[in-house]
Amino acid sequence: MSSTILSHVLFAQISNWKRMGDGLYRGRGRVDLIDLLPLAIVIAVAAIAIAIVVKVRKRNDMTTQCDNPAKLFRELCLAHNLDRASQKLLGRLATALQLSQPAEVFLQPAYFRTDQIPAELRDEEAELQALQERLF
Amino acid sequence: MTTGLATTFEILAASRNDATNTVLLTALERTDGEVYEGTLKAIIARRSKKGHLAVLQRWHRLSSQQREYLQEGRGRMSGALRDAVLNEDGQLFANACELVEHFKEFDLVSTLVTLAENQKSKHAEAATELVLRLVGQLSEMVYGKRDYEDRRDPQSLCRFVLESLERSVERFRTHKRSELIEAFVILGGPSNNTLRQILDDPHHPCYLTVINVMTNSQCTGVLKFLLQSLQNEHASLNVLNVISKRDDSKFVNLLLDYTSEEISAKMAKNLSRINSFAWLRMGQRGYDSFDERDQIRCIKLVAASGVKPDAFLDLLDSILHFGEPTARWVACDALASIPGDRGNHLVLNAIEDRDPNVQAAATRQIRDRHVPGAMALLLEKINSPHEAVRQATCEALPEFSFANFLAGFEGLNDDVRRTTGSLVKRVDPETVPGILAEMKLKARNRRLRAVEMAEIMELVPEVFEGLLTLLEDDDHVIRAAAADALQFCPTAQVQEALRYAANDKNCSVQEAAKGSLATFDKLSAQNTFPMAETAEGQQ
Numbered sequence: 277m278s279s280t281i282l283s284h285v286l287f288a289q290i291s292n293w294k295r296m297g298d299g300l301y302r303g304r305g306r307v308d309l310i311d312l313l314p315l316a317i318v319i320a321v322a323a324i325a326i327a328i329v330v331k332v333r334k335r336n337d338m339t340t341q342c343d344n345p346a347k348l349f350r351e352l353c354l355a356h357n358l359d360r361a362s363q364k365l366l367g368r369l370a371t372a373l374q375l376s377q378p379a380e381v382f383l384q385p386a387y388f389r390t391d392q393i394p395a396e397l398r399d400e401e402a403e404l405q406a407l408q409e410r411l412f
Numbered sequence: 413m414t415t416g417l418a419t420t421f422e423i424l425a426a427s428r429n430d431a432t433n434t435v436l437l438t439a440l441e442r443t444d445g446e447v448y449e450g451t452l453k454a455i456i457a458r459r460s461k462k463g464h465l466a467v468l469q470r471w472h473r474l475s476s477q478q479r480e481y482l483q484e485g486r487g488r489m490s491g492a493l494r495d496a497v498l499n500e501d502g503q504l505f506a507n508a509c510e511l512v513e514h515f516k517e518f519d520l521v522s523t524l525v526t527l528a529e530n531q532k533s534k535h536a537e538a539a540t541e542l543v544l545r546l547v548g549q550l551s552e553m554v555y556g557k558r559d560y561e562d563r564r565d566p567q568s569l570c571r572f573v574l575e576s577l578e579r580s581v582e583r584f585r586t587h588k589r590s591e592l593i594e595a596f597v598i599l600g601g602p603s604n605n606t607l608r609q610i611l612d613d614p615h616h617p618c619y620l621t622v623i624n625v626m627t628n629s630q631c632t633g634v635l636k637f638l639l640q641s642l643q644n645e646h647a648s649l650n651v652l653n654v655i656s657k658r659d660d661s662k663f664v665n666l667l668l669d670y671t672s673e674e675i676s677a678k679m680a681k682n683l684s685r686i687n688s689f690a691w692l693r694m695g696q697r698g699y700d701s702f703d704e705r706d707q708i709r710c711i712k713l714v715a716a717s718g719v720k721p722d723a724f725l726d727l728l729d730s731i732l733h734f735g736e737p738t739a740r741w742v743a744c745d746a747l748a749s750i751p752g753d754r755g756n757h758l759v760l761n762a763i764e765d766r767d768p769n770v771q772a773a774a775t776r777q778i779r780d781r782h783v784p785g786a787m788a789l790l791l792e793k794i795n796s797p798h799e800a801v802r803q804a805t806c807e808a809l810p811e812f813s814f815a816n817f818l819a820g821f822e823g824l825n826d827d828v829r830r831t832t833g834s835l836v837k838r839v840d841p842e843t844v845p846g847i848l849a850e851m852k853l854k855a856r857n858r859r860l861r862a863v864e865m866a867e868i869m870e871l872v873p874e875v876f877e878g879l880l881t882l883l884e885d886d887d888h889v890i891r892a893a894a895a896d897a898l899q900f901c902p903t904a905q906v907q908e909a910l911r912y913a914a915n916d917k918n919c920s921v922q923e924a925a926k927g928s929l930a931t932f933d934k935l936s937a938q939n940t941f942p943m944a945e946t947a948e949g950q951q
Contacts, residue, residue, distance in 0.1 A: 343430035
């Protein structure tokens with residue numbers, strides 16, 4: 277099988293050029309599906325890669341019209357150059373406060389007040405205070 | 413605002429993510445201070461009708477500075493304003509109306525007209541009033557001074573608004589909103605076909621409303637319409653009637669302004685179709701309440717109109733009695749175009765006016781009016797202490813010119829020469845130069861006649877230099893006549909010349925010179941000889 281594959285790849289071999297179509301007629305015109313498997317795998321991997329690239333690009337493309345609260349949250353995080361930890365912390369704050377629009381945390385300084393911080397985030401009060409300073 | 417907040421609002425104002433609207437609306441309800449201000453600005457900057465409506469809902473609670481933010485977003489808010497105007501919520505409607513008027517949103521006039529016509533709507537009344545106010549503003553833009561900061565073309569806006577108002581006029585039978593007709597009249601000009609059709613058809617359902625608006629509206633558009641109608645080739649008689657009936661000071665002032673300049677042929681034709689003016693009477697809002705300038709202008713206007721002479725004379729009579737000096741002067745001048753006894757009577761009164769210009773104006777026309785005793789009056793006025801009156805008298809006696817006197821001199825006897833000559837020298841300022849010119853002519857008889865005229869007209873002192881020249885004439889008859897005439901000019905210079913002439917080679921000249929010197933001696937004996945004074949004066 278490997279010789280068959282190589283015979284397709286090594287174009288420089290003149291003798292192989294002459295015999296390039298020989299294999300296809302092996303077995304009286306019947307194609308062995310197992311021979312196409314590598315090609316199918318390559319195509320599938322490429323498609324997945326393209327889909328991922330498109331998805332990632334679309335996720336970070338803020339110029340398209342949409343109605344996506346999470347994307348707005350990301351857009352604001354990017355605008356403020358927040359690192360992943362800060363983004364995650366703000367996201368957790370929005371979840372803990374049960375906000376339907378996570379981006380609201382960028383407009384409500386009150387959410388960062390000590391008495392407003394949910395119990396599960398008390399340990400990170402200092403980080404939240406720093407974020408408040410940065411955002412407001 | 414901090415950098416962080418500014419970045420947030422920058423993103424929220426420009427984001428294409430519709431989730432932003434929900435976030436901003438939540439913030440508008442729950443925040444205050446800087447965040448509230450930023451939220452407000454971001455909402456206004458976005459093209460979200462829902463967001464704009466939320467701002468409109470709060471308009472009455474916004475500070476003046478916050479209201480300024482809306483000014484920046486006026487172009488984006490039309491949709492929200494339209495929705496707000498059609499909303500049942502009273503507060504939202506009131507806020508939208510205030511903003512529509514503030515922004516001069518003429519695009520909404522058609523919506524407001526529809527609302528005004530809807531008799532079931534509780535906002536119809538307010539919408540009607542708003543249409544009127546907007547049309548008033550537009551009228552000021554069209555007819556007033558252009559504000560170039562507002563880039564909208566007033567004429568285009570006017571056409572757009574007029575279209576919806578014209579449709580409303582067609583539906584007048586249904587809605588019966590006279591204010592909408594008023595709005596239409598304010599904007600429609602003399603060239604508007606619909607308006608012209610209404611004015612030409614007294615049976616049109618809108619006719620009375622239109623006439624009523626034209627008679628009472630203070631709007632610049634209506635006033636301009638009336639005035640411009642005067643320039644129309646075929647001005648409607650109904651419009652001219654309105655012009656004659658209006659006596660409000662704003663319109664009357666504009667009318668007087670409009671007609672104070674040159675009156676064109678078309679305007680003169682239209683004015684001649686007006687037989688009366690409401691202000692052509694005494695009392696409140698009558699011409700006696702006018703200031704001097706307006707009194708003058710109203711005389712000109714009435715003179716150009718078709719007002720009957722009696723009414724015009726009433727006006728002139730009143731102004732001649734109670735008017736200011738210049739107005740009386742103009743009134744007196746205007747009398748010239750009205751013949752008849754009453755006019756004559758007014759002129760005779762005016763000739764005794766305390767103002768010299770009025771006297772002069774009356775004097776100028778007294779002969780042409782064939783007033784009995786005119787000549788005697790003129791002879792009296794020729795001695796007036798006022799130059800203007802004397803000048804007018806001279807103009808009224810054109811036949812008493814030096815040229816005429818010269819031409820007829822030979823045919824007159826001495827008495828007539830004396831009386832006529834006395835008048836001529838006062839009427840015609842060319843008399844003295846004329847006699848001097850005659851004395852220089854080559855024709856002997858002309859020089860001799862000039863000497864005689866100087867004597868008869870008692871002008872010797874005025875022409876003595878010419879006579880002194882004639883004392884040296886080649887012709888002894890002329891020298892003798894000059895020497896004789898000079899007895900009426902007792903000055904040192906003349907006396908010296910006569911002494912020289914007393915030694916003339918011709919005895920008739922000698923005798924004449926001696927005779928004149930003897931007259932001087934007599935005067936000297938009577939101490940009436942002004943020789944010394946004159947000599948001093950000459951030095």
